[in-house]
Amino acid sequence: MNTLAEENYLKAIYHLSLNDSNVSTNQIAAALNTKAASVTDMLKKLSDKALINYAKYQGVTLTESGEKVAVHIIRKHRLWEYFLLEKLDFKWDEVHEMAEEMEHISSVELIDRLDKFMDYPRYDPHGDPIPDRDGNFKKHELKPIAVLQVNESGVISGVRDHSAPFLQYLEKQNLTIGKKIKVIEIIDYDHSMILQVEQNQTHISREVAKNLLIAI
C-alpha cells in the first residue's frame, strides 16, 4: 500500500491534471501547501513505484496505475462526503475536511458496502461524480456561469471551489445544487452578474460566476 503522503500527492496530481496535462512541481507544492524541494523528493519516490511519469524539469503525469489509485481515493472521498451529508446531516460546507481524513481508510470492501448502503449515489454533495468500484464515472460536462450571456439560463450542478467560505456564501445566496438560474444583467464594468434564482435576484461577482458551474 501507499503512505498517506503518497496518496495526497497522487490526488493532487490527478486534480491538477484536469486543467493541465503536464503538472509542474510548483503547482503541486502550492496545492499541498509544501515546498518545491519536498515535492521533488516525493516525485522520485512515486516515479520509482511507477505511479507517475517523471523526467527532471519536465513535470509529471500519472501512470495508469497511479491514476487508478487516485480515482479510488476520490471515490472514497466523495462517498464519505455523501454519507456525512445524507446520513449524518452535515451541511455541504462541513463535509470536505472530514472526508480528507476518511478517504485514507484502506478497506475496499468497506467502501463498496458503504456505496451499497447509500444505494449507489452518482454525485457527491458538491455535484462531483462518484467513480464506481471499477473507477468509471462520467466526467461531467459543466461550464461556469461566467460564460452565459444575458437571458441565458441553466441548472446549478457543481462548484469549482470547494472551500467552506465559498459554499457558505452560496448557501446564503440560495445558490445550491439543482437550483435553476437565469442571467438578468451583466455589468460591463466588472463583469459581475445579476441572476434570477427562484423568486429572488442576486448579484454575484465574476469571481463567483467563474466558480459556480451549470449543466450544459
Place this chain on the structure above:
Amino acid sequence: MNTLAEENYLKAIYHLSLNDSNVSTNQIAAALNTKAASVTDMLKKLSDKALINYAKYQGVTLTESGEKVAVHIIRKHRLWEYFLLEKLDFKWDEVHEMAEEMEHISSVELIDRLDKFMDYPRYDPHGDPIPDRDGNFKKHELKPIAVLQVNESGVISGVRDHSAPFLQYLEKQNLTIGKKIKVIEIIDYDHSMILQVEQNQTHISREVAKNLLIAI
C-alpha cells in the same frame, strides 16, 4: 492533537491498565508488536505531554488527560464497529481491523452524530461497553465461563480475545453474544467443558472458557 503512534500507545496502555495498575515497558512492546527501546522513547514523549506518569524502570500509568484521550479513542473504535456491523452488515470477526483505522478520524462532532445516527448503542458487537461523549460507561462485570461449576449457567456477554480466528470459532459453535449456556460437564484431565447451547451441546477447551465472558 496527538499522532497516530501516540494514540495507539495510549490505547494499549489503557487496555493493559485494566489488568495491571502499573504497565511495564515490555508489556507495551508486546501489545504493539514493537521493541522495548522504541517504547522507552515514546514513553518520554507521552510523559513530556503529561499524558502518562512515567518514572524510569517503574512502569507507567495514564494521567487523567491521557485516560480521557484513550477512552475517546475507544469510544470511536466501538461506535465504528457497531456501525460496520449494524449498517454495513459486516460480521463480528470482520470489524476490528477496519475500526483500528477509523478510530483515528479526529472529528468529535462526527462521532457524536454517528452515535446519534445509531440511536446511542451501549455495547459494541463484542459486548464491550461504548463510552458516551463525556467518557462515561459501565465497566461491565463479566466473568469467564471457566469459573462456572457444573450445572451453573449464564448469558454470553463478551469476549476477552477479539481476534478473528477466535470469533470465527465462536460463530461456528453458535457461541455468540446473548446466547444462554449451561455447564453440563467439566473434564478433570484438561478442564475442558461441555456446554448446553440452545438445543446442542458443545465441547470447549479451557483456553476458550477463559476467553468467553458471561454476565454475573
Place this chain on the structure above:
DNA sequence: AATATTTTTTAGACAAGTCTAAATTTTTTA
C-alpha cells in the same frame, strides 16, 4: 549476600517526509 537473569534504558543508526540555502536548468525578455 553475591551472582545470574531479566528488564529497561541509552547510544547510535536508519527511513520517511519535510525544510532552507545553494546550484542548476529552463524560460522569458530585452
Place this chain on the structure above:
DNA sequence: TAAAAAATTTAGACTTGTCTAAAAAATATT
C-alpha cells in the same frame, strides 16, 4: 541570442518513529 528571471533540483539538516547492540538497573536465584 545573451542576460535576467523563474522554476526546479541537489545538498545537507531536522523530526518522528523505529531498530540493534551495549550498558545499567531491578529482580530472581543459589
